[in-house]
Amino acid sequence: MAVAFLLYVFAEIAAIWAVGSAVGVLGTLGLLLAGAFLGSWLARREGGKAMRAFVSAARAGQPAEKELTDGMLVGLGGVLILIPGFVSDVLGLLLILPPSRAVARRLWLRRMEKRAVRFANRRRGPVMVVDSEVVSEEPRRRDQPTVIEGRVIEG
Incomplete structure (x- = not known):
C-alpha cells in the first residue's frame, strides 16, 4: 500500500x-x-x-x-x-x-x-464438492462417516 x-x-x-x-x-x-x-x-x-x-x-x-x-x-x-x-x-x-x-x-x-x-x-464452515455438487457438511461425530447419495465419504 x-x-x-x-x-x-x-x-x-x-x-x-x-x-x-x-x-x-x-x-x-x-x-x-x-x-x-x-x-x-x-x-x-x-x-x-x-x-x-x-x-x-x-x-x-x-x-x-x-x-x-x-x-x-x-x-x-x-x-x-x-x-x-x-x-x-x-x-x-x-x-x-x-x-x-x-x-x-x-x-x-x-x-x-x-x-x-x-x-x-x-x-x-467446511464445504465439499462431490461430483460437481456442493454439499455442506453438518456437524457430526468423528466416528460416523458422511453418506451422500449412497456414497460413503470417510473423513
Whole structure:
C-alpha cells in the first residue's frame, strides 16, 4: 500500500511538472482550479442522477445495487477531483462519467460478489464438492462417516 501511495505521489508530481513546463505556473494553477470546479459541478449533477435512480428503484421495490454503486463511485470521483493534481482529476472524471463508471461498477460488483461468497463460505464452515455438487457438511461425530447419495465419504 505504501508503494502504491508513493507511485501515486510521484505520478502527480510528474504530471504537474510536465503541465507546468508546458503552460507555466499560472496556467497550471488555472487548470487545477478549473478542473476542481468543473469536476465538482459534474459530480453534483451525476450524484443527483444516481440518487434519483436509487429512490425510484427503491420505490419500485427493485434491487438497487447498480444505483447504490453508482452513487458510491460518483462520491469517490468527487473526492478524487477535489484532491489537487491532474492524475486524481483524471481518475475522478473516469469514475464520474457514465460510460467509464459502468465499467468500474461491473468490476466493483464482481469483486464484491467474490468477497461475499468467500465470507459466506468462511462463516458456514467446511464445504465439499462431490461430483460437481456442493454439499455442506453438518456437524457430526468423528466416528460416523458422511453418506451422500449412497456414497460413503470417510473423513
